[in-house]
Amino acid sequence: MYNKKLNKSTLGIVGFVLIILMGCSPKENNSNETEIKENKTEQISNVENSPEPLEKSSAEILRDLANQEFSIEEDQMSDASETIVNFGKAFVNLYSGAVAEQETVSFKNYISNENLLKFTNKMLELEKKKELKGGIGVSFGLKNEFKDVEFKKMDENLYYLTLPFSYQGSGWGCKMLVQSEYKSLKIVDVYFGNKDGVDTIVTGHPADRKLDNPKLWHEQQWVNAVFEKLEQYETELLSM
Template sequence: MRIFTLGIVVLMLFVLNPTTINDNSIESISKIEASVEPSEKSATELLSELANQQFFIKEDQISEDDYVSIEAFGKAFVNLYTGAVTKQEIVSFENYISNANLLKFTDKMLELTQKQELNGASSVNFGFDNEFKEVEFKKLDKNLYYLRLPFSNEGSGMTCELLVQSSNKSLELVDLYFGYKDGVDTITTGHPAVRKLNNPKLWDDQEWVNGVFEKLEQYESELK
């Protein structure tokens, strides 16, 4: 199709003025040809870039100087998650989460949220083009920060709450919560009135984790 299109352009130029087919004309044709080539990255490529990003800080512990990096880290995670939901893609959160239980939960939450989306059971709009509002930071400990990210997509508003710490100068999530009405995390980890993000060891509490995964299993059976 590309060769065919180029041939038509050359033929038209020759018919109009057979003496004007020169290097400049060929250059113009090349520009026309290039303009119809797809230049935007695919959803898979964009998600891969987000998944492969790493966020580092200069010192061993987080400080106020790292707010810009923390904010970028949080927004990248949100875009990765919501983008994966809307595009029905499997992505890796390993550059954002190191805790095995939290990573397993986030993977499962994504899977079930994608099923909700396919079944028309979600009350919010997911996508890449999230519009973020003012970010809230709160220092909870010398190396632990609470981050609240309000955002919207196509008029649908949501909030993502994150607990962020650093390990070997790399930022990582130790807890996360979207908490909208029919959200998988709301159903399995608690209502916003009781679900607080202030414990970096929460996902090491195996008894609590087991209860969460039991609820995940039950909810998954209801989605089928």
């Protein structure tokens, strides 16, 4: 008799527990599912509201241009015009952008001749000073528009470029001789056709300044004459 009562009591307890569990489980499951959905919604919201990548600063763009390297591979030797034109455009943007932003940049990845490199560095320095004084009739900028680019192959490793460009509607141009040195592209002569520019004043008028000699900046007599004019021009500029 006692055992029967105990069994009935035990069964009653077990049944009661099962009822509680059955009643609670769906609620707990619903609660967990709701929490998961809320977490997923929050994650999606965070992704959608995350800030967009910041644009590079002018200094960073100039640094990237200065560090860029151009070369011609074996399979490009027959037609390397696109690579060489892009090389020329990158140099123009680097130089013009450095003047506009009043930054000092390196041209070592573009120019290997020490005389031309020294001249280009000095020209940039004086051009920046002149730009601050408002003595230049063209607009300098980092992102220039290029039109009617002229490309000529002078010999196996020598190329001539004419790069007319403009910034905010102000147009002028750059001419250069580009040489392939061990597949790496280097400028061996460069000239900016700006009548108020340092280049024109110290190296000659556009009608007289020819770019047909890749050894020009190796000729010491020419180099000495250019740097004498450059020194004189700097003295005049500082006294203005």
